[in-house]
Amino acid sequence: MARPAIRPTRRQFLKTSAAVAVGAGATRPFGTPALAQRPKLVYWCYQFLKSSDDARANFAQEWAKKNNVDLQISMVPLKEFLPKITAAIEAKATPDIIESDAVELRARGQLLDVTDIYKKLEKTYGGWVGNSPKIMLEPDGRVHHIMYGFQGFMLMSRDDLVKEAGLTPPPATWVDMLAYAKKAQKLPRIFGMGIPVSNQTDSQVWEDMMKSYGARLADEKGKRIVLGDYKPQVWEFLDFFTEVWKAGVLPPGVTTWDNTMNNSTYQSGKAVFILNPITLSLWLEENNPELLAKTGHYTYPKGPKGLIQPVTFGSRAIMKYTKVPDLAKQFLWDSMEPGKMDREHGVSQWGPVLKAYLGFDVWKKKPFMKGLIDLSLRGEPQGYPDVFNDAWREQHTNTTISRMLQRLVVDNWSRDKAFVEALDVLGKIYSKYAV
Amino acid sequence: MHESLSIRVTTYALLAIFVFLVAVPLFWMVATALKSNKDLYEDFSYLPTRPTLQHFVRVITREDLLTNIRNSFVVATTTTAVTVVVSAFAAFSIVRYRYWGREWVGRLILFKYLLPTAMLFIPLYTIVVAMGLGNTLKSLMLTYLSFTVPFCTWMLMGYFRSIPPELEEHAMVDGCSKIGALFRILFPLSAPGIVASAIFSFTLAWNEFLLALVFTSDHTTMTIPIKLSMMVVGDQYIWGQLMAGAVLASVPIAILYFLAQRFVVQGLAAGAVKG
Amino acid sequence: MRTRESLGGMALLAPTLLLLLGLVLYPFCYAIWLAFSDKTVGSPGQYVGLRNFIYVLSWPQFSAAVTNTIVFTVSAVAIKFVLGMAVALVLNQRIRARNFFRAFLLLPWVMPAFVVYLVWRWLYDPLAGLINYALLDIGVIASPIAFLSDRSTAMGSVVVAHAWRNFPFYAISFLAGMQTISQELYDSAQVDGASRIRQFRHITLPGLYHIIGVVLLLTTIQTANAFEPIYLLTGGGPSDATMVYTMLVYVMGIMNLRLGEAAAVSTLFLPLLVGLVLVVTMLLQKKANA
The missing domain is CATH 3.40.190.10 (Periplasmic binding protein-like II)
Structure with a gap:
């Protein structure tokens, strides 16, 4: 009901993403398991905005088909992510890939090191946008989650x-x-x-x-x-x-x-x-365009000491217990492919994280997207000027x-x-x- | 006669008040399910100005809500069937037998209720996974017993105790075994209580949220409360679908209540004949 | 004979015992152990003595949680009891369409709790809620009331929504209990010319003694552990006006992943609930054995 009219876009998207998956599959930078086994992969997809969720889930399905993977997708809303992942970790029944901004799992040593993907993405797609490195890089230079979008107020x-x-x-x-x-x-x-x-x-x-x-x-x-x-x-x-x-x-x-x-x-x-966040703008675009036309999107007003505009993000990570780390890494890599991301940005609330995404048409087509670009380029990590760590997060919740x-x-x-x-x-x- | 008239007036006056109190929120749910999005998100209106069935159609066709209703139904029915048998035996044993420790078992099973589920779901999930029941409806049927059985055991203990043991003793004098007396005397007489317990067990299982959320992870195993919670998408309530879903989900159980109520009355009639 | 009979009784109890050992004992002990450890998600956790208890006792919201949990539990149970008893009495009369009303008045309990509380939240809303619109239109109030957002009305509003959803349990329990009371008792009371109120006090209430005891026992514990109404209606607010202990447990254990602290809060409430269980069950047992 909220965003009903995405069907043509989605079908179109499926076609493209399939092509993308094939293309990306050909390079296989992280190795692929033997086709005969049909490896199993469990993917918890972040649920927030239906059009964006569908796009990511559909890509995953197509990707699984192309790579002959037995994929199980769960849509997990943010507020239900923590109880589910907590129980899963304690029962040692974790998914392979998760999507969240749950950095706390990184701090608790639950995530696989994905520094190699981080570096390869940086090199291949012109570098990271804005404060993404600050969010992903840990003091020792390692990376445990790959951002796929900025989000913010x-x-x-x-x-x-x-x-x-x-x-x-x-x-x-x-x-x-x-x-x-x-x-x-x-x-x-x-x-x-x-x-x-x-x-x-x-x-x-x-x-x-x-x-x-x-x-x-x-x-x-x-x-x-x-x-x-x-x-x-x-x-x-x-x-x-x-x-x-x-x-x-x-x-x-x-x-x-x-x-x-x-x-x-x-x-x-x-x-x-x-x-x-612009999730509301996307809703208005479909349900109340008149109101959207009356709406302006801006960065936060300033205080006496300047602008504090925090930015949140969505990211993917691999749980360290996975039995198919190479396959999971392959998924993380393939899902950042620019052609796929171009389609995805058109239907979602996410701002671009890689410079190769900055040239997409979608940023010019919709007026409210300008604010999103500003946010991605300039937004500071949550909590700024405080350090975004577990202590800050606890006082935040x-x-x-x-x-x-x-x-x-x-x-x-x-x-x-x-x-x-x-x-x-x-x-x-x-x-x-x-x- | 005078008293009986005033009783009737009071009864119907109270009934009217209760019906009104119950009806207002229900009315709002149904009205919401029938409203168009314009009614819902822009202006306030008491009644749908352009009534529509689109939300119902959508939750059935696109959201495939019937699968979730079936899941909930299977889980709740199985749980209830097992619960009624297990707890009727347990309650009978505690109430009508005398041996050491029975009262303590009765008290200890209540410990399930002493901690919030937020503290218990992690170890329960560990058990479920260890048994190889992750992401199955069986995991729910099993773990729901941990709260339906204590509940119904205690309810049935209450009902059994309300029935004088002399009736069973008479039957046993007439050559009936103790178990025979249970089936021939106690069960029929406490039929309303057993039906009530079954309703409780069914409702608890039907509406359980946290365990179902943690134990199941895809559409094929999702129960109705989880599915409905997914209709709060991000920072947006999808009111029309949410209410249409809630109304649909409530229909089977409302019918069940209706039928069970008739059974309670029949149970009463049967008991009266015996008396 | 006596031992054989006892064995039979134990056999009947065996499935319940199994359930107790399998699904109640381990989670319960696990939660208690958490309270004494520094366990966080994914780490094994070490014994830390009373550290968690000292921490949560010094936490500003804890004392509010104690008071609010007691206020919420006592008032909600009282309202549900009175309402449930009244509804049961009405439904036990010979009224028209009795079967229909018996099912209808139980409907609040059918609806998924999560949906019910969202609806109440909406009904209470000062800008878009039915209650405020209706009261404004009738002219009872001049400006909207923020029922859930003012310290003076928040707790009461939460209790009302919770009672609305849960009173049917009381009604159905009492109604079923009334069916097990022999009609002869009422008939002879009628002959003696006893008033309805006397009949209620001397026949109905004593006949329901065990049911009332059990219902109060089970629901007091359940109400004290209620989480959804607070979580969905107010989030414990405004300020800490409706902060109950389950909400604190949720924030500490699930949102902050600090299981030890959450378990410590739960454990601190245990004596209260265990005491309740012991007292009520003793009373019931005593009456049953008398």
Whole structure:
């Protein structure tokens, strides 16, 4: 229902990807097992946006046919990936190939070294885009997962309402965004800013905002909490947040919004600004082109200390228990082939990770893709300027900064009290990983 | 007469309130399943303005939901059949026999419930894989017993205890064996309780989520709750399909309830004749 | 004779015992062991004594989880009990289309829990929810209420949604229990001129004693372990207003892959639940043996 009209594209895609698979199969840089055995490969395909998921799954099916592989595909949504992989690892029944941004498995030594593929891709396809190397390369120079796309939040703006209010999109700073939101919103029907302040990970945007005010959580090594030294910056950010809260630009209910609510609020025309990946734009393209035409896509507004625009990613990795490492590597290699990626980028939310992909037509065809390219070229790894490590990730799933904000507005705590609690929580989390 | 009238009025007034409370969310589910996407994502409307069956068609044809319904049905039926037999024997044994330790077995099986499933699914999956049951419906039938059997054993202990043992003792005096008394006296008299337990077991198995999520990994073995959860795609609820799927998934079990309820009444009638 | 009979009884219990040993004991002990280890996913884990317990006890959300779990459990069980009993009594009367209503009023329990809570979340929504639209249209309220997002209403709203979905279990259990009470008792009470309320207190309630005991026992444990309503409706929020212990277990164990901490939280709640099991089962056993 969400994205129904992809059938012709998909059929067309199948044809091409089949051809691609044959072509790539001919080179076989990582060796192929004997055809007679029909090796088995289990592939957990990341489920998020149907058109993109279908494209990857279909490619895998075609690839399996060409390579005479007995392939089992499971579609695994992100939020269900962790319980499934946890049990699989403990029961020693892991898939061979996984797709996720689950870097934590790398840290726990569950993934196969794929540095060879990383290097070969870099050499063959003109190098990696933006901060991909920073995300993939570990301190010792090894690589355990191959990124296939950037993803990230952008500012989506109802340009029609903004212009109607006599303003020019996009707002340059967060303060401007608040001013715009106040002027362009039409209460009680349309709210200025559809941003969650809840215990769900989309509330991460507040941490990013706080960092654009100059604060950071931990030191350069990502070991010791230093947020306590940044009290003036945090207070300046909290001044801003308090103003946002009091201005009535946040719709009622944001303190328990889940990760779908900003989408649905925007879809139903009830928000001027939201921060979201372009998955929503792709949905609008098929279901509500009129609204898409009124929508502008921009990088985040800046804070007093500059732009903090984090980028997430999708990547493939091989579980170290695999019995067919060469075959799995072959799959990883083949699935990055530019012809295949060209088709895939046309129907998905991913930004390009290899320079050979930058020339694809799709980036020019759709206006909202420009934002995606900007994001891929310039986006910093999540958590920036903090180090993206396990400790950061744990405080992120704990939504520590959003909880601090909720202490102020839900529980009416004083700033000092809420700040002390946040420092305490961050300290507890980071100290577990410091040793 | 006066009292009976006021009782009737109260009864129907309460019934109306209960029906209303139950109906509102159900109405919303059905209405959603029948709404077009424009109704769902753009404007609010109480009723579908352009009712459509497209969501139903889609979940059946493109999502192949009937396969998942069948999977759930097979799992829930098997689990329930085994559960009722095993727990009826266990409950009978604990309630009507006297030997050391029976009460402790009764208590210990409840330990399954003392920890959240989030703590138990990993060791259970280890067992499943060790038995070679990974990604099979059998893995669910087996592990579901771990929560249906304790549940139904205790429910049946409650029902069995409500029935005076003298009835069975009379029968045994008349030459009936202890097991014979179980089948001839206790089972018929507690038929409503057994049916109720079967319904519980079926519903628990039908709706189980976390174990099914972890143990099964492709469409052929997916049960209905897992399939429905896949209709939350990324950061988007596919409301129409989700509700159409939920309504479809509820039909078989609703029919079952309806039939079982009739059976409960018949069980009562049979008992009354005996009395 | 006596031992032979006992053996027969044990034989009947054997399958359950097997199940207990196979599927309950190992996972249970495994979880307890986790609480004392530094096990993370993929590592074998070492014994670390009480470290996990000290950590989770100092975790700010833990005390909120204790209070909220108790508040949620007690209020949800109370509402479900009253509602379930009332529905059972109504359905036990000679009403028109009784079979239909008996099935209809149980429907909330049919729907997959996951869907039910998503629907409630939507019903409660201040911008797009049916409840707010209806209340605004009738004129009961002037501006929408963010039921799930305000500290004063969040827990109550979660409890209502949970009770809506789960009261049928109480109703069906009590209704089935009422069928096993002999009609003669009511007939003779009628002859004695006892009022309906007296009949309920002196015949129905005592007749349901064991059922009520078992239902309260099983559902109190289940309610305390409820996860889906919180996870799907509020995620434990706003702030920590609805943070229950299962939510904490989920975040620590599954989202952060720190199994030891999650197990420690579960283990800390064990004494409460074990105590409940022991007290209720003793009471039931005592009454049965009396």
